[in-house]
Amino acid sequence: KNEVEQSPQNLTAQEGEFITINCSYSVGISALHWLQQHPGGGIVSLFMLSSGKKKHGRLIATINIQEKHSSLHITASHPRDSAVYICAVSNTGNQFYFGTGTSLTVIP
Amino acid sequence: SQTIHQWPATLVQPVGSPLSLECTVEGTSNPNLYWYRQAAGRGLQLLFYSVGIGQISSEVPQNLSASRPQDRQFILSSKKLLLSDSGFYLCAWRLLAGNSYNEQFFGPGTRLTVL
Numbered sequence: 001k002n003e004v005e006q007s008p009q010n011l012t013a014q015e016g017e018f019i020t021i022n023c024s025y026s027v028g029i030s031a032l033h034w035l036q037q038h039p040g041g042g043i044v045s046l047f048m049l050s051s052g053k054k055k056h057g058r059l060i061a062t063i064n065i066q067e068k069h070s071s072l073h074i075t076a077s078h079p080r081d082s083a084v085y086i087c088a089v090s091n092t093g094n095q096f097y098f099g100t101g102t103s104l105t106v107i108p
Numbered sequence: 109s110q111t112i113h114q115w116p117a118t119l120v121q122p123v124g125s126p127l128s129l130e131c132t133v134e135g136t137s138n139p140n141l142y143w144y145r146q147a148a149g150r151g152l153q154l155l156f157y158s159v160g161i162g163q164i165s166s167e168v169p170q171n172l173s174a175s176r177p178q179d180r181q182f183i184l185s186s187k188k189l190l191l192s193d194s195g196f197y198l199c200a201w202r203l204l205a206g207n208s209y210n211e212q213f214f215g216p217g218t219r220l221t222v223l
Binding site for chain 1: 140142146150151152153154157159165167196198200208209210211212213214216217219
């Protein structure tokens with residue numbers, strides 16, 4: 001069993017739809033990360049959070065420490081949001097565990 | 109502003125040949141540095157991290173090694189490549205601020221194909 005599980009693996013949405021990607025983890029963490037990987041391979045860090053909720057533009061990330069669960073929401077999705085979204089967790093010892101990613105395609 | 113460079117961008121190497129991938133960071137000092145690999149169809153895997161010059165921690169036993177000869181330079185090497193070393197290699201950095209780390213910043217990556 002992987003330390004980090006994401007769902008769904010693949011997601012296709014119509015432009016404008018509200019999107020949710022889920023992440024569950026089974027290890028103790030100091031922070032949870034949401035990353036975005038574009039088709040060329042480059043990775044951008046979207047959020048790093050250890051509690052509560054963060055919002056950047058149309059993106060919202062939440063975490064429930066007790067349930068060991070996080071969600072990434074995209075409001076008013078757009079074709080440029082098409083990418084692979086990766087959930088990762090880290091601890092104070094510099095260990096990182098990654099989910100296998102959710103491939104999102106937003107259709108115009 | 110901070111930037112992170114990796115080279116080469118793509119590399120095709122025969123089995124058994126040596127490897128050297130370089131990563132440099134600009135605009136910051138004393139970063140934590142990381143090497144990741146993403147094999148085809150699989151998730152990211154942390155290979156090595158470094159908290160300072162000459163300090164290397166290995167997460168996964170393999171035929172790869174890492175070195176940090178300067179504060180902002182991180183090198184990934186192999187003496188003899190295996191087919192299973194093919195993948196997308198990413199370098200990343202982050203800073204320790206007080207008792208906690210900030211977010212990670214990733215380089216553009218090197219796509220390695222071992223034939």
